[in-house]
Amino acid sequence: MTHPVAEKVFEVSYMYSYSNNPSELRQEEMKESEILNLKKTIAKGPTSWGATYSNLIILKELGTTDVSNIETWYSMGCKNSWISNAYDPPFTRRSFSECITIGTLVQKLHFSNWCLGQAFYYKNLCFINQIEGGSEWLVIRDDIEFESWSCSYVIREDGEQVFINQVNRMLAATDDQLRKRNYMDAGEVTTCIGCQKKMYPGCEKIFLDGSTCQNCYINKKIYLDEIVSKVKSGQRLIQSDLTYLRYEDSFFGTSKGMESNRGLIFWDNEVAIGHPYGAQGAVDISIYKPKHNELDTAINVEWQLVDKYKAAETV
Incomplete structure (x- = not known):
């Protein structure tokens, strides 16, 4: 049984071109193993499908992957009637890819044509795709499965900032709010300078811990x-x-x-x-x-x- 291991993550840039199309500059997060694979691809030249990679630059180190929850998420995904049917590729512990920044998470989930079982996680929040060639994500925080979310639709229709606000509420919510699916009652926590109460600003409603x-x-x-x-x-x-x-x-x-x-x-x-x-x-x-x-x-x-x-x- 092969388990994921923690790796350093870097922000990188590289040039990508396909067939006779103009080259484009791409910038993304990559783990050490992914950087090594890309270097090998660059050394070999154009791929069999006509793609060319070049000019790989490591911009900065972002941190180290957190693999502590992957075993739990993998076990929960295997119990999902859709995810368990993934075969090309199969759903494994290697299906999980960490997004160190929320910007990378938005970039990944904005795309609407993912393999069944593809999984991304940001902090302790995990998204596993439930539709072959689609974007309908099982959402899990730690060991709580609480949502099925059409992420690309939300980002496209409501905008990136609304999506980010909702992710922050999922991260800030209590376990009980997640289970009852009223996590929108949470949000990024700030503190009133007058009474020191915790406050949860929302995009539509406002929530306050205690009286004003x-x-x-x-x-x-x-x-x-x-x-x-x-x-x-x-x-x-x-x-x-x-x-x-x-x-x-x-x-x-x-x-x-x-x-x-x-x-x-x-x-x-x-x-x-x-x-x-x-x-x-x-x-x-x-x-x-x-x-x-x-x-x-x-x-x-x-x-x-x-x-x-x-x-x-x-x-």
């Missing part, structure tokens, strides 16, 4: 628990509550009963707060409650409008 203080603002976004606490206690919002609300803080609400609403600030299984989507300076507020409060989730709940008003200037 006057200094809990990042990029002029308000932390929603202050608004939500007011609404749940029966208070109406005033204009100062909405001062730091931005376009990114609201999202569309299309559940049954709120079809006419233009956007939401927040919802959970108790209340939904409507606000004109992306309308800076708007003061229109709609409050919805589910018809069946005993439901465990806000998804597919039927909502009813219980209050609609314009936020006043003062209490």
